[in-house]
Amino acid sequence: MELLRCENLSKVYGAGDSKTVALQDVSFSVEKGEFVSIVGASGSGKSTLLHIIGGVDKPTSGKVFINGTDIHSQSEDKLAIFRRRHIGLVYQFYNLLPELNVDENIVLPHMLDGRKPDKERLDKIVDYLGLSDRRSHLPSELSGGQQQRASIGRALFSKPELLLADEPTGNLDRKNSNEIVELLKESNRKFGQTLILITHDENIALQADRIIYMEDGKIVKDDRIRNTDLIGRE
Amino acid sequence: MRKTKIIHQVTLKHMKMNAKRTLLSIVGIALMVMLLTCVLVGKDTAYRYFVDIASARNGAYHFAVYDIDKEQLETIKGYSEVTDIAVTEDLKLTEFDQSGKAERPFLNIRRYSSEAFEWMNIKVVEGRLPENDREIVISQAAVAEGATVKIGDKIEASTFTRYIKNNSDSDTFLSFPLVSIPAGETVELPFNMFYIVPEEDEEFYKTHEEIHEPTGYSGEYTVVGFIESPVFEDAGCAWYSAISLTDESTLQSGTFNALLMTDANKIDNGFYTKLYDLVGVDYDANNMVLIFAGSSSQDALNFIVRGMQIFFVILIVLISVMLIYNVFALSYDERARYLGMLSSVGATGKQKRSSVYFEALTLLIPALPIGFALGLIVVKIASKVAGPIAQRLFSFDGEGILNSEPVLEVKIPVVIAVIVLSIATVFISALIPARKISKVGPIESIRGNKKAKKIKHKANKNPDRLINRAASGMLSSRFLKNDKSKSFGIIRAIAVFFIVTVVVYFGTSLINLMVDYKLRDNSVRFAYLSDRDYCLSMMDSGDMFEFDDIIDQVKTADGVTDVAICRSDMWPLLVQNDTLSDEYWDDYYEIISLYYPAGEFSREEFDNQFRHGEYDQTTLGVIGFEDEVFDKLAKDVKAVTYGEDDIPCIILSNTAMSTDEYSIYGQTARDYRYYEVRDAFVPGEGDVLPVYPVAITRDEAIERGYDLDEMTFPEIELDGPLDLKVIKKVRTDEISDYLNGTDSMQVYIIVPLSVVDYFDKINCQKIDTAVFFNCDNKESIKLLNAITDQLQNDGGYIFFNSTESQVAEYKEIIANLINVVLIVFTVISSAICLLNVYSSISALMVSRRKHFAMLKSMGSTFKQLMITELRESSGMLIRAFIIAVPVTAVICKWLSKFMIRRFGYFTVHFPWVPALILTVFIIASVIIMTTVCLKRENKIDIIEEIKRESV
Structure with a gap:
């Protein structure tokens, strides 16, 4: 069952001599529950593609459908609401709010949606992320790995159907990287969340069901390396 | 050196990159310089203008001494206060054959030394001033009225004094100026006496003769120019002015006049005493010029203005320090980042400090000239607004109007003061940020986590709190709690805005009040019937003149309307001391004790000497209104009714007393005090107030062994007190339509004129009379002036002035000056504070860019x-008001205490209404600014912000 479909996505920055084409006529689709890695050299358009899929950036042309909804045809506020309900974003530099502690950062998108956070779920996620003894700590008091766990917790808490991770291990050592990837994979498997992950690390990429190779803003290769029953993995 | 240069270059780049903030800082500093310029240059400009106006009216000299001889002149030259002397002499009148007007057939020959031409505002309209004692200039009024004289003509002068001989059997009274010529007598005419043309009034000359008695002086003059009519030349007098040059060596008469310039700051009562000892009453002080030239004897005004300057300068510096400090403090993180990078390549703490000072200096360089120029423009505009007000108040009778606008008075010391104060302010503001930044290490600078402190993590006592909160509430409270440095910048800015504006408002109101009390205390007694423009006051001076005659002259003068009579006197009656309240005696004691060394005059001693001493009576002032006016007043204040046999009186319950009123045993008070007495009397409405006449009766005189032949006794002699019925007790402010002001130390009652007439009969001297009226005819006003001058010259006690001027002269000028300064100052200081609030909110929003990007991405x-x-702003507003309100209250309390300590008790109210209005304004401003800044930040590129490594 198709969760995401990108149709002829293009993104151009600047104009004239300074014109930069970040994406060129990119089209692909992702099935529900699929784990997709996007790899490519720096400047190949991976992050731009991820941001456009996540609704934080707009394409110059083309469309993004999530669950059949053309997300960029919506108003800014509706898109924001759609984003907090359906998409979870994990960044390389964590992007936690420094004034909020771990618990507060995790439940923030849920609360932005006007919903009361489920305490049991929060306890479960914090426990699952291994942050039980860091719950009232501010991000500045956490290590890089702990911060990234908190940011994954934030992405997972609202049970979004689509999890987008932009080089989540780019800032971490090997041990922490492995732990983070395991967490993401587990959420993909356990909660059936579709995961699109950008990485430079071949080992991490190879853990996905499918690898999309990008070069100069185009998809140059789309390899399905693992055939899995995507629905109802658990 | 090279390293420092690099740091300065980086600082410059940083300033360019943050162009908006740099511009905001320059605007803030320029506003500060502008305010300083306004306060310092404004005062000098205003004073210069007042001196100019006063000079145009009376001349620029400080003192004039009359009829002195050379020996006296030498004595005056020896006075250390005198800086310059001019001499003048009046050689009296000579025939002026070329006159074109029959009513002005003479020239008044005067001789001035060269300085006197300048000090008396002699202005040439054609030709030039005399260069020797054989040359002369003539009033252009002569030419304007048809005289055939021209430049180069010779004038033969043979001077004389004018007399009128009355050959008739009856006395002659001439009006405007008033001259009384008894039958058969010859009277010298006043200098400004008009001329009766024989052809036009042959009847007069049948019984009268104008006699010209030669002075013995004669000489020939060449006319070298024409001058504007000098201020002493009345249009209705018999002559035109003609002035020649003289100096001490060529003076013609044995006695002459001298004009003195002094070091106004040295002028005190001692100088007046010296002049009095030398020439008696034959001297005049040009008070208006002296006040604004800084005479210390006029210390009320100068103290107030100096106090205001200090108050404003301190406030400006404080506001500016807050603004500039805030700008530096808010950009701390960015500065720490780039200075940290420089630090990592070897920049020392000193070099990092120098970067902040360099930035301060760079901001100051454009701000200083811009602010100074703006300040001059504001002063120019303000003086244009205030100029006509000052003109109107100074020139109430249309004389001596200065036909020029205020000129900017920019003194070098003031320019230096503005520059020094500005530099000091900016560097004080930069001091703390510079010290802080120099102590931050390279790593924490680059990472920007200088504030990372060890936090004690407590177990969540209320886990449901998180669950039950809204996201905006959680975020706003966390921002407030965990981003204290930035939110405190805003809290500080809001608090400063509130404190400064309320304190400025309160401070200036206090100054206004103080001006009101102090100047009223110095110069104003009661002002009656304030809807009348003019007042002619007469005191009983024996047979000098008849009140009724003068009143008739006023009533019949052209253009005179609304004539009303009011009679008043400060001490025609006495009351027993026990009729006066404890409050009155308490304040009286406070005043008197200041004339003794601290602690050396006890209340007991005071009571024995003053309250229950040998003289157990206190004088009582009387104000009498025409009977119908009194009835209307009684009705207005809802007085109790009184019977036909009652003698009604309305008690003025409030009075005031100050140390300016006394000179006990030649001593002056240790300190100045002014007390408002709210209720000076014991008797209340419906009670009896027993009063006694001041005059003693025949029986009392015999009892005391006085020589009865030497005494005058009243027409009606009372053998006990006269009982008045108190029909109402009122405060002055309750009857402001009838009466304004207060009278220091004096207690008053108001009675109908018919009762005043009775008081005249139980005393030996008449109660003073004042005629109030309106008049729209300038000639009549000039004539009334002339009458009073004449009567005064002859020893009569009569004064004519504009009630507006009498009541408000200094006070109004200063109050208006204060109001102009207040408006300018409040507007600009509020603008600076508002700018401060805006820059703080703007900086907070800029620093939140990444937060907003992250929240939007979520x-x-x-x-x-x-x-x-907005929730965060509410929190900051609450915190700001929690700080600002008590601080403001304490400062206001302190200010009022200081003022009361310095000037004595007066009623002060905290400005609740303006404070509330300001609170609403601040709340609205913060909401608007937050919305505007957030809308601006909402346009940011989420991706760009998310890509930034840290918040």
Whole structure:
């Protein structure tokens, strides 16, 4: 069952001599529950593609459908609401709010949606992320790995159907990287969340069901390396 | 050196990159310089203008001494206060054959030394001033009225004094100026006496003769120019002015006049005493010029203005320090980042400090000239507004109007003061940020986590709190709690805005009050019937003149309307001391004790000497209104009714007393005090007030062994007190339509004129009379002036002036000056504070860019961001008011205490209404600014912000 479909996505920055084409006529689709890695050299358009899929950036042309909804045809506020309900974003530099502690950062998108956070779920996620003894700590008091766990917790808490991770291990050592990837994979498997992950690390990429190779803003290769029953993995 | 240069270059680049903030800082500093310029240059400009106006009216000299001889002149030259002397002499009148007007057939020959031409505002309209004692200039009025004289003509002068001989059997009274010529007598005419043309009034000359008695002086003059009519030349007098040059060596008469310039700051009562000892009453002080030239004897005004200057300068510096400090403090993180990078390549703490000072200096360089120029423009505009007000108040009778606008008075010391104060302010503001930044190490600078402190993590006592909160509430409270440095910048800015504006408002109101009390205390007694423009006051001076005659002259003068009579006197009656309240005696004691060394005059001693001493009576002032006016007043204040046999009186319950009123045993008080007495009397409405006449009766005189032949006794002699019925007790402010002001130390009652007439009969001297009226005829006003001058010259006690001027002269000028300065100052200081609030909010929003990007990427809508920020602003506003209100209250309390300590008790109210209005304004401003800044930040590129490594 198709969760995401990108149709002829293009993104151009600047104009004239300074014109930069970040994406060129990119089209692909992702099935529900699929784990997709996007790899490519720096400047190949991976992050731009991820941001456009996540609704934080707009394409110059083309469309993004999530669950059949053309997300960029919506108003800014509706898109924001759609984003907090359906998409979870994990960044390389964590992007936690420094004034909020771990618990507060995790439940923030849920609360932005006007919903009361489920305490049991929060306890479960914090426990699952291994942050039980860091719950009232501010991000500045956490290590890089702990911060990234908190940011994954934030992405997972609202049970979004689509999890987008932009080089989540780019800032971490090997041990922490492995732990983070395991967490993401587990959420993909356990909660059936579709995961699109950008990485430079071949080992991490190879853990996905499918690898999309990008070069100069185009998809140059789309390899399905693992055939899995995507629905109802658990 | 090279390293420092590099740091300065980087600082410059940083300033360019943050162009908006740099511009904001320059604007803030320029506003500060502008305010300083306004306060310092404004005062000098205003004073210069007042001196100019006063000079145009009376001349620029400080003192004039009359009829002195050379020996006296030498004595005056020896006075250390005198800086310059001019001599003048009046050689009296000579025939002026070329006159074109029969009513002005003479020239008044005067001789001035060269300085006197300048000090008396002699202005040439054609030709030139005399260069020797054989040359002369003539009033252009002569030419304007048809005289055939021209430049180069010779004038033969043979001077004389004018007399009128009355050959008739009856006395002659001439009006405007008033001259009384008894039958058969010859009277010298006043200098400004008109001329009766024989052809036009042959009847007069049948019984009268004008006699010209030669002075013995004669000489020939060449006319070298024409001058504007000098201020002493009345249009209705018999002559035109003609002035020649003289100096001490060529003076013609044995006695002459001298004009003195002094070091006004040295002028005190001692100088007046010296002049009095030398020439008696034959001297005049040009008070208006002296006041504004800084005479210390006029210390009320100068103290007030100096006090205001200090108050404003301190406030400006404080506001500016807050603004500039805030700008530096808010950009701390960015500065720490780039200075940290420089630090990592070897920049020392000193070099990092120098970067902040360099930035301060760079901001100051454009701000200083811009602010100074703006300040001059504001002063120019303000003086244009205030100029006509000052003109109107100074020139109430249309004389001596200065036909020029205020000129900017920019003194070098003032320019230096502005520069020094500005530099000091900016560097004081930069001091703390510079010290802080120099102590931050390279790593923490680059990482920007200088504030990372060890936090004690407590177990969550209320886990449901998180669950039950809205996202905006959680975010706003966390921002407030965990981003203290930035939110405190805003809290500080709001608090300063509130404190400064309320304190400025309160301070200036206090100054206004003080001006009101102090100047009223110095110069104003009661002002009656304030809807009348003019007042002619007469005191009983024996047979000098008849009140009724003068009143008739006023009534019949052209253009005179609304004539009303009011009679008043300060001490025609006495009351027993026990009729006066404890409050009155308490304040009286406070005043008197200041004339003794501290602690050396006890209340007991005071009571024995003053309250229950040998003289157990206190004088009582009387104000009498025409009977129908009194009835209307009684009705207006809802007085109790009184019977036909009652003698009604309305008690003025409030009075005031100050140390200016006394000179006990030649001593002056240790300190100045002014006390408002709210209720000076014991008797209340419906009670009896027993009063006694001041005059003693025949029986009392015999009892005391006085020589009865030497005494005058009243027409009606009372053998006991006269009982008045108190029909109402009122405060002055309750009857402001009838009466304004207070009278220091004096207690008063108001009675109908018919009762005043009775008081005249139980005393030996008449109660003074004042005629109030309106008049729209300038000639009549001039004539009334002339009458009073004449009567005064002859020893009569009669004064004519504009009630507006009498009541408000100094006070109004200063109050208006204060109001102009207040408006300018409040507007600009509020602008600086508002700028401070804006820059703080703007800086906070800029620093939140990444927060907003992250929140938006998580699905926050603009409305949610707005609610979050407004909630945070509410928190900051509450915190700001929690700080500002008590601080403001303490400062206001301190200010009022200081003022009361310095000037004595007066009623002060905290400005609740302006404070509330300001609170609403601040809340609205913060909401608007937050919305505007957030809307601006909402346009940011989420991706760009997210890509930044840290918040």
